[in-house]
Amino acid sequence: MRYLFIGMQAIFIGVPAFCGRAMAQAPAFDSGWVVAEGAIQPQLVSHQFAFTEGAAVDKAGNVFFTDQPxxxxxxxxxxxxxxxxxDSAGRSNGMYFDPGGRLVSCADEQEQLWAIGPDRRVRVLLRDIGGRRLNGPNDLWIDAKGNIFFTDPYYQRPYWSRTRSELDGEKVYYxxxxxxxxxxxxxxxKKPNGIVGTPDGKTLYVSDLGDGKTYAYSIDRGRLSDRRLFCMQGSDxxxxDERGNVYLTGNGVTVYDRLGKKIAHIPVPEQWTANLCFGGRDRRTLFITASQGLYLLRMRVKGVE
Incomplete structure (x- = not known):
């Protein structure tokens, strides 16, 4: 996760409903047969934020995201x-809904994991590891039983008083x-960041953003094995999606098939693309959080989160 503090104050606005623009032109990117026919480019919803992150979808298809600064x-x-x-959202970063409908957040203001109910009441799930503060939970994935995998890299925050880690490394936790x-x-x-698992709970993808690589692991009751290099790209x-394609962020959105072959790249007109999820009633709209903006793009495939 990267951002600059710009001091922008958020305000309420109305925006169009879930939709993609249908035009008889070719898309302005390599769609890889995942983008809906007629979708030309990601559509800007709003550009009122300082830095957007943490895209997550609830059971109905509503999309939640953070403006961390x-x-x-x-x-x-x-x-x-x-x-x-x-408001006062714990400097939330990555987020994911658990099976009970709570929004679980990497609240790195105090290096914690939060579970936020529909009533906005917060329960702290994790405060520290053996009395030592986490580096700063960054991203997470929750399986169908409510078990959490999360990444904990160290990125120095301007709102922290500390200047170094209390732990012996930057790790992935269960x-x-x-x-x-x-x-x-x-x-x-080196610096684990983006993370996501398959709906069957058998495979976990973890990005090493510090080394520019993404790995796949086999999951067995919380244990990881059979590490294999998935692709030579890191991700925030x-x-x-439903075909098993993996969507990575950073320079726009890059899509790889389940074997690690690059099949699409979707440019996003921002300096950094941080996160994304599928939303809408039919889960065929890709929501992209990128720098100061929120974008959407109509897809021919459905998300599985």
Whole structure:
């Protein structure tokens, strides 16, 4: 996750409902047969933010995302409204909905994991590891049983008083549902960042943004094995579609098939693309958080998160 503090104050606006522009032109990018016919480019929803992150979709298809420098979580509803969901949001970064409908957040203001209910009440799931502060939870994925995998790289924040890590590395952790302490499951990456798992709970993708690579692991009751290099690209946020394609961020959006072959690149007119998820009632709209903007793009494939 990267951003600059710009001091932009968020305001409420109305925006169009979930849709893509249909035009009889060729798309301005390599669609790889994943982008809907007639979708020309990602459509800007709003450019009012300081830095957008953490795109996550609820069961209905509403999309939530963060404006981390302004310490807010926003919701883009099925009706096409942009609504402030939470102020003073713990400097939330990556987010994901658990099976119970709670929005679980990497709240790195105090290096914690939060579970935010529909009533906006916060429960702290994780405060530290053996009394030592986490580096700063960055991104997470939750399986169908509510178990959490999350990445914990160290990025110095301007709102922290500390200037160094209290831990012995930047790792990937597994927090079983209801557990009070996590277990390190990956400890040999330079700077783990984006993370996502398959719906069957058998494969976990982890980006090493510090080394420009993404790996795939086999999951067995919380343990990871059979590490294999998936592609030579790191990623901030990640998502999957129904075909098993993996979507990576950074320089726009790059799509790889399940074998790690690049099949599409979608340019986004921002300096950095941080995160993304599929949303809408039919899960065929790709929502992209990129620098100061939120974008959407109509797809021919469905998301699985």
């Amino acid at each position: 302004n310490n807010k979580i926003w919701e883009y509803t099925l009706e096409g409204e942009l609504v402030l969901f939470m 927090l079983p549902r209801g557990a009070k302490q996590p277990v390190a499951v990956v400890a040999d990456l 946020g990640m998502t999957l």
